[in-house]
Amino acid sequence: MTSNEEIKDTILKNYEDLPSNQKRIAECILENFNRVPFLSVRELSLISQSSVASVVRFSKRIGFDGYSEFREKIAGSLQKQINNTEFFALFDGKAMSNDTLKSVAATDIKNINDTLSSVNRNTFNKAVTAILRANHVYTAGLGISYLLSEILSYQLTQVGVKSSNFRRNSLLFLEQALFLGKNDLIIVFSFPPYSKETINLAKFCKDRKVRVIAVTDKQSAPASFFAGYVLEVKSKNMLYTNSFAAISVLINAIVTEIAVRNKAEVKQFYEEVETITQE
Structure with a gap:
């Protein structure tokens, strides 16, 4: 089927x-x-x-x-x-309108439920494999997506993956992308209102044969059309911003999967870090 x-x-x-x-x-x-x-x-x-x-x-x-x-x-x-499909239990909706904490938690639990349903495990595993095979992994995003991309980049380095985050400085994203090689990989975070600079970055990298993973909220999001792998994460929020609860789950899952696959390398990395910090 x-x-x-x-x-x-x-x-x-x-x-x-x-x-x-x-x-x-x-x-x-x-x-x-x-x-x-x-x-x-x-x-x-x-x-x-x-x-x-x-x-x-x-x-x-x-x-x-x-x-x-x-x-x-x-x-x-x-x-x-x-x-x-497996789901977490949602809070009882009764009297939730008077409890902001429960309302927000229920929204985020639904985001996680929907993300568990939308992220194809085969695509997830292939994306992790692509990360492990890359010479260098770059992450990019703007707004809240910038913070999320920075967190992922940091956590990747903690499991022995060479990773850098695109920064907003004197160089535009496309200028920074000029340094990427065909054996590198970039992970773009793109959520409403979908920064044009991030979308252009994904297209630019695809055109240069650099592998692209898009972390976004739907399969029809602009960045999806330029990505080899699309990880669909729900980010609905009670405010006008994007919730990052489910996105954090995905980031943690990616890093955990890498650690599980590369136990020896991760162990060696932490042993070396511990040696350095004790000197």
Whole structure:
């Protein structure tokens, strides 16, 4: 059975070559992926502001006989995902409106639940493998994403991965990216309102054959179309900013997975650090 991640990957890989009307369809499907099994071809055409014929042509362009087969494949992949998903228990919603602490915690728990469901484990493992194989790992982001990218870069160094964070200084992101080689890798953090500088950085690196991992809130986020691996993390917040609870879980999971795979190297690294600090 085709997985939802494989379907999304197929859409993303074909996105750049699609005509503008089919790009709208692709974006609409990625943003409403769980709804597609319940949408007729006409309903999807209305939502995506395209024609029925364009939806059918799009389905064929990405490898299906038509929209019916495309919709059935998504329905089957979602059913499989639902059967295999594990969730944390949410707080009881009663009387929560008068308890800000519980309300915020419930929102963040939902973000973590949704992230557990949206992050494909195969993609996660491949992303970690790419990090381990890179000569040097760079991280980048702006606003709250800058802080998150800095945390990831720091934690990567703590498990023996050569890592640096792009900084906002006299050099623009694209100028700093000129120093990246084809065997390097960059992890971009991109959340609403999606900094144009971060998106341009991801595109620039992809064009230069530098591997890109995007940590963002949805498969149709701008940076996703320039990334080899997309780690979808939910960041909904009660305020106008992005919550970073689920993002922190993902960062911790990446670093932990690296430590598990490289126990000997990590042990040696900490032994050397301890020796240095005792001198």
